[in-house]
Amino acid sequence: MTSRSSKATARTSSEARAVARTQTLLQGTNGIGTVRRTTLPGGLRVVTETLPSVRSATFGIWVQVGSRDETPTLNGATHYLEHLLFKGTRKRSALDISSAIDAVGGEMNAFTAKEYTCYYARVLDTDLPLAIDVVCDMLTGSLILEEDVDAERGVILEEIAMTEDDPGDCVHDLFAHTMLGDTPLGRPVLGTVDTINALTRSQVARFYKKHYDPRHLVVAAAGNVDHATVVRQVRKAFEKAGALTQTDAVPLAPRDGARTLKTAGRVELLNRRTEQAHVVLGMPGLARTDERRWALGVLNTALGGGMSSRLFQEVREKRGLAYSVYSYTSGFADCGLFGVYAGCRPNQVHDVLKICRDELDRVASDGLSDEEIGRAVGQLSGSTVLGLEDTGALMNRIGKSELCWGTQMSVDDMLARIAAVTPDDVREVARDVLGRRPSLSVIGPLKDKQADRLHEAVS
Template structure:
């Protein structure tokens, strides 16, 4: 941002980034980043806030998610019905989601309706009322959502796994919060969180589709005028720091008893942060182990033995930590055998490495999934926002593919040794008692 003389506001700064992407930093520190795709007739818009569940105090667990619900319930200009009806009247769609490190409010519309989407979405995020009656209504909705999640053991087991790794650290808590934290949360507490956390420097507005960057910036500035986000000069927030060590728990087993037809298992441990250069090798390793139908785990557990319908590996990356895990859903009576096979495969990769053929296939899967995932305006918009909000810079598609191409067998084997050659934590949801799974 360019700072002006005393008493005068700073000027906006516009830059051209890789792949023709353009970014404007407003005097308030809020950033607008766009990618023009003239061959489409649609546009995707997202208002991304660098605040998530890990930014909450224990007593406020679930506040970010609660707020996500409330920001669509009415502003000084629109009722909740008007917010949804104005977008749906032009065939568009709008929604939101909360993660541990950021929250996103998004819309997809025809290119000609982008001005409407900007006005509605920015209004909702910048100037919501948080009516007390709406707080009580959405509290009930969220409590039902939490209960519904508990009825999905295949999802719940991943939360149990995260808690097994991180314990009471914010990364180990539920994004939704718990009934014990959501029930007593007051409108005043939520509003204070909203106004203290949702600041212009923490916000990135991203758009992709058939659009003009300067026009989008003008639309954003118009929509922000007179709202609490129309503030004085400030620099944009830096990406969340990744230089501190997150305390994790020693490897152990957590069994959550549920009267389910299947056993749901996650075995794994600490992974890599999103700033770790080894993340490209981990992406390749992940695909070799459990990233598709040709992966080792899928072939060994499902194709050869028919022990599970779903089995896969995955990685989650945060600013200062990460997770790597293997999931399997199987008949309760087969859980021990499936777990043994998973452990054997992890040990085999850690000790014996991978083949040249697996390296080629794993790299191809990473590159293919990335490029094919950029085929619609929504994914292109997400790429822009995440690059700006989480990394502070945009890596071109060619540069990213080059980083994957540069991964060697030695790189994959090194990260496999670092992450897999030790005891892991185990999370199980199913018809079992504590102690049913001895340490492996």
């Protein structure tokens, strides 16, 4: 006989399951997988891309929390927490977590950015249930023990030291600070030695509880996966952890905003005894939702995105002044950055800067030739497709798209948007972005007279 309470429980469970909504977002054609989304009770979203022709699968969970969500005293907490989720749960030790994936030849990792965090595992398709169980367990059942917080503190301090020993990497953090100042976006993702030493177990645990509820999460899986099966396994894991109790909750909307960067002519110099001077010259770019981002992508590719780009040809091929020189863009929810990086001998930094500044000014005023734009469109289209040739990249695409835009765009649509960029579009965005007064970040063995001249480079 079924008791009255059992009937009520069954009815509640049935009602919760009825809340789940499944949509086909992209229909697979020409080898492109079918993308589906299911929204579970509690606001948890599950998106999958099904490719029956492969034998692998990548499973990931994206969290809408990054270093920009930290207060000054919590700087580095998001990345600290990323480490701690690998340290053990109620059902698995740290060794159990790593050995479970190692035993099937899989790969497991995570990364933290300024606006999101991602945990993922790549395995054979037959081992996908294991990957789902392990990663979901990490996200919902982390213990965050005092002894683990203390032990991992040393690991993170070593990671900070490793980054600081690589000035070619560190200069990009310096550039973010130059452009964005002492703001959440301007502070380093890893935190600083002082903030990491000061973080406590209770601070990290509160941060975890606040940001890791289902409304903040997007579950993504790509490869030889069955959508309904993935949804069922994810739901089982989250329900077992008691994480889907708020059945009326809705997913968090993508970040938005309209922040305008007005930084111009700022210079930050970090004197280090390095063999090279590492330079980033740049200015405000575009937010990731700006429709002009397609034209900016073409501009970036033509200006500094490959061996045929202007900067590579002018700085490296014609004059031999640098081994590495390139341009890049960073788009956030409400603003963006455009930068040109070069690593060169300290006594040649002024020559390199002059060439880069002259090229930026020339493109801002005269634009690019139709030939350069056509070549950049082809290069960007090809790299876009080639970059999606494995299940990990596909998982990243659908997970990030759901979290950051709330929509999915097919590869064909992406290629169409790139192909639709006209020379006038590129010239217009070049005038708008490159026409602004740049700022400058430099790490290297700089003498006083050099420092004075570097300030003149952005005047």
